Amino acid sequence: MSPHSLLEIRDLYVSAKDKEILHGVNLNVRQGEIHSIMGPNGSGKSTLSNAIIGNPTYTTKGRILFKGRKIHLMNADKRASLGIFFAFQSPVAIPGVSLRSLIRTFLNEKRGKQSYEEFNRELESITSLIGFNRELLNKELNVKLSGGEKKMSEMLQLLMFRPELAIIDEIDSGLDIDALKRVSRAIELLSKKSGVILITHHTTLHKYIQPTQVHVLVNGAFVESGGIELADKIEREGYSAWLKKKNSG
Ligand SMILES: Nc1ncnc2c1ncn2[C@@H]1O[C@H](COP(=O)(O)OP(=O)(O)O)[C@@H](O)[C@H]1O
Numbered sequence: 001m002s003p004h005s006l007l008e009i010r011d012l013y014v015s016a017k018d019k020e021i022l023h024g025v026n027l028n029v030r031q032g033e034i035h036s037i038m039g040p041n042g043s044g045k046s047t048l049s050n051a052i053i054g055n056p057t058y059t060t061k062g063r064i065l066f067k068g069r070k071i072h073l074m075n076a077d078k079r080a081s082l083g084i085f086f087a088f089q090s091p092v093a094i095p096g097v098s099l100r101s102l103i104r105t106f107l108n109e110k111r112g113k114q115s116y117e118e119f120n121r122e123l124e125s126i127t128s129l130i131g132f133n134r135e136l137l138n139k140e141l142n143v144k145l146s147g148g149e150k151k152m153s154e155m156l157q158l159l160m161f162r163p164e165l166a167i168i169d170e171i172d173s174g175l176d177i178d179a180l181k182r183v184s185r186a187i188e189l190l191s192k193k194s195g196v197i198l199i200t201h202h203t204t205l206h207k208y209i210q211p212t213q214v215h216v217l218v219n220g221a222f223v224e225s226g227g228i229e230l231a232d233k234i235e236r237e238g239y240s241a242w243l244k245k246k247n248s249g
């Protein structure tokens with residue numbers, strides 16, 4: 001037991017449509033830590049994220065504690081209001097709402113009304129930090145955007161919201177290398193005051209973001225945890241070692 005955990009997952013089983021996808025997962029994330037979750041396609045990475053944020057499509061058994069509170073008993077809105085943000089693998093479009101107004105509305109609700117000058121200063125500073133295309137700020141959210149632009153839009157929201165726990169699903173898919181470098185630097189800055197769960201199936205990302213721990217998820221269970229050397233091993237050998245063990249055992 002770790003009293004200073006931000007997120008503590010204990011013996012978590014997750015199912016969708018009567019199919020068990022995660023089979024007893026444990027994870028501990030503290031403030032200031034970046035945890036990378038790696039695993040082959042279909043291993044359950046996005047399912048884990050959805051279970052943490054409370055997506056009602058998934059049913060869970062086990063405990064998910066956020067700052068000691070039993071969030072597995074709370075709905076998704078409540079969990080988000082406590083400070084958990086999920087940057088989706090495939091962000092959704094919201095016609096009629098601009099990115100700028102979405103961020104402003106959210107921040108007004110969360111922190112109380114901020115002056116326009118103050119809000120714009122903060123937005124400008126993060127826009128520059130990640131090299132976000134300013135034209136997109138006043139466009140409808142994720143409507144007619146490329147995959148990479150949608151990802152950047154999610155990253156901008158994440159950095160403006162500054163959640164205590166950020167779950168980021170495959171940022172490296174769809175971002176060009178310059179954007180990836182800038183976003184990575186911004187995530188490292190965010191992580192000083194937050195906990196971060198990074199989901200990726202490529203190791204390229206670790207050139208730019210130094211994870212505290214790397215966890216390997218195969219067939220709905222963590223099979224190994226370690227440092228960056230684990231990601232290097234995956235880069236060389238793929239997931240075959242764990243898949244073989246599973247098949248032969
Ligand atoms: N809502 C759902 N209904 C049924 N099966 C699902 C659902 N979500 C995920 N799955 C299944 O669970 C497994 C893990 O999916 P997912 O968590 O998306 O994997 P990953 O993100 O690691 O690629 C896959 O076999 C997928 O088809």
Ligand SMILES: [Mg+2]
Pocket residue numbers: 045046047089169
């Ligand atoms: Mg996924």
